[in-house]
Amino acid sequence: MNGPEIRVEFAPELLLFVPRARRSGATPAAVDGVSTLGHVVESLGVPLTEVGSLVVDGRTVPPGHIPTAGESVTVRPVDRPQRVPGAPLRFLLDVHLGTLARRLRLLGVDTAYESSDIGDPALAARSAAERRVLLSRDRGLLRRRELWAGAFVYSTRPDDQLHDVLHRFAPDLRPWTRCTACNGLLRAATKDEVADQLESGTQRSYDVFAQCTECGRAYWRGAHHEQLEAIVNRYVP
Known part of the structure; x- marks a missing residue:
């Protein structure tokens, strides 16, 4: 590698994003005196949504830090539970996470979901407009600058996805209060009101x-109530 370099070491939780050649200890990365440390970290494969802190030579720096030759960088994961400031905790899920969306709604978590592919720019814009945490397995989507907040969904199995999201964000749970189809709030109804x-x-x-x-x-x-109740009972005493 030619030119000035820094050395970057990723926490074990982040190694799945990193090329295999960079998974063993600190590895060199080129710097140009202009690009931010956040840009460098993302160029190595790790979305900033998954980064809790950046430590340069023992001090914490923001993603906008401009790295200089010889610095040693440690990239740490987000703390859990992760606090999302500035808005009630709400989620937006991309088109591939329909089962997770329905299960979060079952538990009473405010969860918007796009059942069709509206495109990355529109999803990121909705996240910003509605101040929702975007959940996705698309690393490119999570790197979009207009995104308000986001998180990578680490598993492909709905049970594991749900457990991970609840462990990471610890949202308030109010089971049986939201429509699993549209996310609207539920109310008690008489038989006559729903007879049709x-x-x-x-x-x-x-x-x-x-x-x-x-x-x-x-x-x-x-x-299907017993099956749904079993999901609820795993998380709500």
């Missing part, structure tokens, strides 16, 4: 209903 959505067997078997205040969808303790 019920089959005859359901009308005979159930008397307690809820209805979404946004899309009007009806809910009751149907065939």
Whole structure:
């Protein structure tokens, strides 16, 4: 490698983002006297959404720090639970995380979700406009500058995804209060109010209903309730 260099070492939690050649101890990275340390870290594969702090020669610096030759950098992960300042904790999920979205809504977490691919610029813009934490497995999306806040979803398994998001952000949980279809709030409803959505067997078997205040969808303790209740019980005593 030619030109001035710094040495960068990543915390073990961040090594999955880093090329294998850079996963063993501190490795050299070129600097140009203009690019920020945040840019250098992202060029090595780690989205800044996953970085908790940057330590240069023993002192913490912001991502806008301009590194100079010879500096030693330690890249640390975010602290857990991660605090998101400036807004109530709300999420926005990309098109690949539909099951996670429904499970977060089941637990009463305010979760917007795009069921179609609206494109990275639109997702990042919505995150900023609504001040929502964008959850995605797309590293490129998480590097967009207009993003308000974001987090990488580390697993492809919905159970693990849910556990990781809850462990990372520790949101308030209010199970059975949100529509799993549209994220609207639920209210108690009479059988007559939702009768047009019920089959005859359901009308005979159930008397307690809820209805979404946004899309009007009806809910009751149907065939899948035990499975959903098992998910809730893992996180809410």
